[in-house]
Amino acid sequence: MVRQVLPWGLLLLLWSIMVNSVQAVEQTFYFASLQYGSFDTKRNAPPFAVDNDYLNEMEGTYGSVSYDPKVEPTVVSFEYYRVDGYVGVGFSIDLLSGIAQNDPPSGVFLLPNYNQEYQFSGGSHVTTETIGLLYGLSLYGRFGFFYPFIGVGTGNYLSKVEENLVESDGTNNYSVVFGEVLEPYYYKWGIRFPSGEYGVMLSQYYIRAPLTVESRNKTLELGGVGTFFGFYMGF
Numbered sequence: 510m511v512r513q514v515l516p517w518g519l520l521l522l523l524w525s526i527m528v529n530s531v532q533a534v535e536q537t538f539y540f541a542s543l544q545y546g547s548f549d550t551k552r553n554a555p556p557f558a559v560d561n562d563y564l565n566e567m568e569g570t571y572g573s574v575s576y577d578p579k580v581e582p583t584v585v586s587f588e589y590y591r592v593d594g595y596v597g598v599g600f601s602i603d604l605l606s607g608i609a610q611n612d613p614p615s616g617v618f619l620l621p622n623y624n625q626e627y628q629f630s631g632g633s634h635v636t637t638e639t640i641g642l643l644y645g646l647s648l649y650g651r652f653g654f655f656y657p658f659i660g661v662g663t664g665n666y667l668s669k670v671e672e673n674l675v676e677s678d679g680t681n682n683y684s685v686v687f688g689e690v691l692e693p694y695y696y697k698w699g700i701r702f703p704s705g706e707y708g709v710m711l712s713q714y715y716i717r718a719p720l721t722v723e724s725r726n727k728t729l730e731l732g733g734v735g736t737f738f739g740f741y742m743g744f
Contacts, residue, residue: 536592538599538649540701542710544584544739550625551578552734554715557694563727564627571674572630582606582623582641584712584737588658590649597649601660603714605641622669632675639668639731641718643695656701666690666718666731686724693718693732701741712737 553559568574582605590599607623622638629635645662667689674682699712716732 538590538592538597538743540586540588540590540741540743542584542586542588542739542741544586544710544712544737545581546584546735546737546739547579547581548714548716548733548735549578550580550730550733554695554717554732554734557715557717557732559730559733560719560728561730563722563725563729566725566727567627567629567633567635571633574627574629576625576627578733580623580625580639582639582735584714584739586741588647588649590647592649592651595651597651599647599649601643601645601647601662603641603643603664605639605643607640634673636671636673637668637729637731638671639666641666641693641716641731643693643716645695654702656703657699658701659696659698661696662694664693664695666693666720668720668731670720670722670724670729672724684724686722688720688722690718690720690731695732703743706743708741708743710739710741 551559564574585604585606586601588599588601590597605623622640625637625639627635641664643662643664645660645664647658647660649658650656668687670686670688672682672684672686676682693716695714695716697712697714699710701710702708714735714737716735718730718732719728720731721727722729
């Protein structure tokens with residue numbers, strides 16, 4: 510009886526050692542993902558404060574402003590992680606663009622952008638076209654059927670501001686200015702639900718991206734708080 514049990518016991522012990530060894534081995538993971546959702550540009554990303562003195566000044570000249578604070582960028586991401594056991598550290602790149610929108614690519618940005626329009630009671634309106642690129646460090650966990658992650662970093666925003674203004678004397682002024690946010694700040698968190706090499710994911714972004722509009726030398730906030738849902742592929 511002992512002779513029959515002993516080989517199985519040794520096999521079980523060997524299997525346990527192998528599993529523990531595999532879990533302790535460092536592994537490299539790559540993820541490519543596509544997410545859809547919306548940003549609320551009126552919500553501030555704590556501890557950052559929303560600074561829209563551009564809109565405040567425009568309201569003083571062209572009347573009260575109305576706009577939909579939600580924009581709908583598409584988030585395309587690439588992430589790299591070095592995992593030791595259940596926890597990994599990595600690097601992520603996120604492109605916020607208007608791929609899901611019907612607007613053609615901008616001749617300046619070369620990629621589809623996402624838009625926001627501001628209407629003023631005096632008949633004026635302002636339109637922004639924006640693309641954001643974020644990059645930073647991320648922490649990643651592997652816990653059975655879900656993979657949580659958090660990240661923090663900076664990036665770059667490009668925006669085109671198109672002003673169609675009706676002046677007090679009835680004349681119309683049209684201008685286009687381009688701006689860049691060189692040091693936006695962001696943090697994010699999310700969860701992946703894997704199914705083999707593929708899976709679904711949910712993420713939340715908090716972004717501070719104040720754009721200085723050169724026509725007024727005032728600030729327009731391009732960031733905010735956004736929730737996204739999408740799909741990813743791991744390899």
